Amino acid sequence: MRVGADMTNETWGSMRQELIASVGRNNFANWIEPLELDALEDGVATFRVTSPFVGDWVSRNYGDAILNVINKSGRPAERLVFEVGPRREPAAAAASAHGAPANGVSANGTPAEVTPSHGPAGARASSDRAAPAVLRGEADDLPGPDLDDRFTFDSFVVGKPNELAHAAARRVAEGGDVTFNPLFLYGGVGLGKTHLMHAIAWELRRRQPDLRVVYLSAEQFMYRFIQALRERQMIDFKQLFRSVDVLMVDDVQFIAGKDSTQEEFFHTFNALVDQRSQIILSADRAPGEIEKMESRIVSRMQSGLVVDLHPTTYELRLGILQQKAERFRPQFRDIRLADGVLEFLAHRITSNVRVLEGALMRLFAMGSLVGREVTIDMTQECLVDILRQSDRKTTIDEIQRKVCDHYNIRISDLVGPKRTRIFARPRQIAMYLCKQMTQRSLPEIGRKFGGRDHTTILHGVKKIEELRGKDSQIAEDLEMLRRALEA
Numbered sequence: 001m002r003v004g005a006d007m008t009n010e011t012w013g014s015m016r017q018e019l020i021a022s023v024g025r026n027n028f029a030n031w032i033e034p035l036e037l038d039a040l041e042d043g044v045a046t047f048r049v050t051s052p053f054v055g056d057w058v059s060r061n062y063g064d065a066i067l068n069v070i071n072k073s074g075r076p077a078e079r080l081v082f083e084v085g086p087r088r089e090p091a092a093a094a095a096s097a098h099g100a101p102a103n104g105v106s107a108n109g110t111p112a113e114v115t116p117s118h119g120p121a122g123a124r125a126s127s128d129r130a131a132p133a134v135l136r137g138e139a140d141d142l143p144g145p146d147l148d149d150r151f152t153f154d155s156f157v158v159g160k161p162n163e164l165a166h167a168a169a170r171r172v173a174e175g176g177d178v179t180f181n182p183l184f185l186y187g188g189v190g191l192g193k194t195h196l197m198h199a200i201a202w203e204l205r206r207r208q209p210d211l212r213v214v215y216l217s218a219e220q221f222m223y224r225f226i227q228a229l230r231e232r233q234m235i236d237f238k239q240l241f242r243s244v245d246v247l248m249v250d251d252v253q254f255i256a257g258k259d260s261t262q263e264e265f266f267h268t269f270n271a272l273v274d275q276r277s278q279i280i281l282s283a284d285r286a287p288g289e290i291e292k293m294e295s296r297i298v299s300r301m302q303s304g305l306v307v308d309l310h311p312t313t314y315e316l317r318l319g320i321l322q323q324k325a326e327r328f329r330p331q332f333r334d335i336r337l338a339d340g341v342l343e344f345l346a347h348r349i350t351s352n353v354r355v356l357e358g359a360l361m362r363l364f365a366m367g368s369l370v371g372r373e374v375t376i377d378m379t380q381e382c383l384v385d386i387l388r389q390s391d392r393k394t395t396i397d398e399i400q401r402k403v404c405d406h407y408n409i410r411i412s413d414l415v416g417p418k419r420t421r422i423f424a425r426p427r428q429i430a431m432y433l434c435k436q437m438t439q440r441s442l443p444e445i446g447r448k449f450g451g452r453d454h455t456t457i458l459h460g461v462k463k464i465e466e467l468r469g470k471d472s473q474i475a476e477d478l479e480m481l482r483r484a485l486e487a
């Protein structure tokens with residue numbers, strides 16, 4: 001069946017609303033809403049997207065969900081095709097997909113076609129990706145560990161907390177004129193700095209195989225420097241580092257306090273900037289916050305673009321988990337995770353992405369041992385140590401805010417002296433929740449409630465304990481508040 005473009009988009013416009021529930025509002029706004037359905041014919045739904053990356057990301061993360069809603073609408077589709085650029089005739093669109101490999105990703109990682117059970121992105125890494133971190137001809141002379149072939153832009157999940165860092169990394173990876181030098185990426189442990197740096201290196205290599213790109217950690221830079229000093233090969237060292245087109249140094253905070261390494265780094269940095277070679281640095285904090293880093297280096301680091309990777313949000317964590325679960329699939333073919341398991345992990349493990357990945361891996365491993373569906377109960381048992389560590393610490397302030405929102409009163413009234421029921425009851429509920437959900441003592445809680453005595457707090461707690469057994473409205477309110485605070 002052939003459906004015209006206008007009609008198609010109108011139908012798609014209403015169909016896609018169904019996806020909000022399954023992908024979440026943020027993901028929907030970022031990825032689904034901008035999609036335009038160009039054609040739906042012969043079982044192929046052709047979408048127009050703004051870049052290969054968008055098509056790839058959407059197909060990997062939401063391909064199945066999109067097919068489901070299309071099929072539910074009574075217009076059967078077996079596969080999705082994502083086309084980049086201006087709208088084309090649907091016939092041409094379908095034809096362009098034929099050359100694509102079966103898993104929907106062509107050798108250079110651009111999306112060509114997507115089938116419902118697409119393979120893992122990890123499996124598409126072509127053999128030429130397993131190259132060392134130094135990319136090109138005389139690579140043997142240059143230092144660096146292997147680049148991880150899992151760390152590509154394809155496998156990097158973008159969300160609010162990292163979208164700026166991702167966009168900057170993409171921009172640098174396009175090569176061309178050096179627009180900001182250096183690019184300085186920073187953020188807490190396990191938030192994707194190394195992943196983004198490797199992704200830049202892979203992408204540069206793909207686009208410009210002749211470019212001399214060097215990626216190394218600051219520790220390796222120091223090691224090479226000390227070795228050159230010891231072996232009296234400083235000239236070689238200088239020549240080597242000054243001959244690169246792109247220098248990437250990970251975890252630069254490492255050279256803080258190491259005076260001669262800093263000195264050499266400073267000269268390398270200046271020489272590269274002068275010759276308009278691109279420099280990309282990462283650290284666990286902003287340049288100005290790295291103690292014992294010379295101020296002249298700090299100001300050089302600040303002279304380009306400084307972007308940070310913020311702590312993850314629930315939506316980003318869920319997106320990452322969905323993607324990783326998809327990538328574990330071929331290895332753990334028969335393992336099923338019960339509905340809600342990924343959501344549970346995204347809620348409960350907020351520390352960092354590395355921990356999140358480790359938890360998921362452990363679940364799959366357990367699933368294969370027990371040989372049945374992994375439920376939330378099993379998840380809780382299996383990950384008890386990780387969950388305990390990342391248990392969120394609810395604060396008194398949070399409790400007070402939530403209680404005020406719930407009862408629509410002001411904080412000043414909650415902690416103030418007014419004794420009318422509309423303030424007194426929520427106040428006692430808040431006291432009760434503080435006692436239950438935090439480790440704070442009664443006097444500490446009292447101080448946060450306008451300097452009340454600990455006996456008043458105890459009285460409030462007891463009152464609510466008594467009421468929750470008799471008053472179903474209070475029991476219900478408590479349950480709702482608790483859930484909101486644990487979210």
Ligand SMILES: Nc1ncnc2c1ncn2[C@@H]1O[C@H](COP(=O)(O)OP(=O)(O)OP(=O)(O)O)[C@@H](O)[C@H]1O
Binds near residue numbers: 158
């Ligand atoms: N947005 C993301 N999408 C997919 N995977 C991610 C994302 N962010 C982090 N990861 C994964 O989390 C793990 C840790 O990331 P990475 O090593 O890049 O962190 P880092 O910021 O360099 O940490 P560290 O401070 O320890 O050096 C990696 O396996 C990486 O692939």
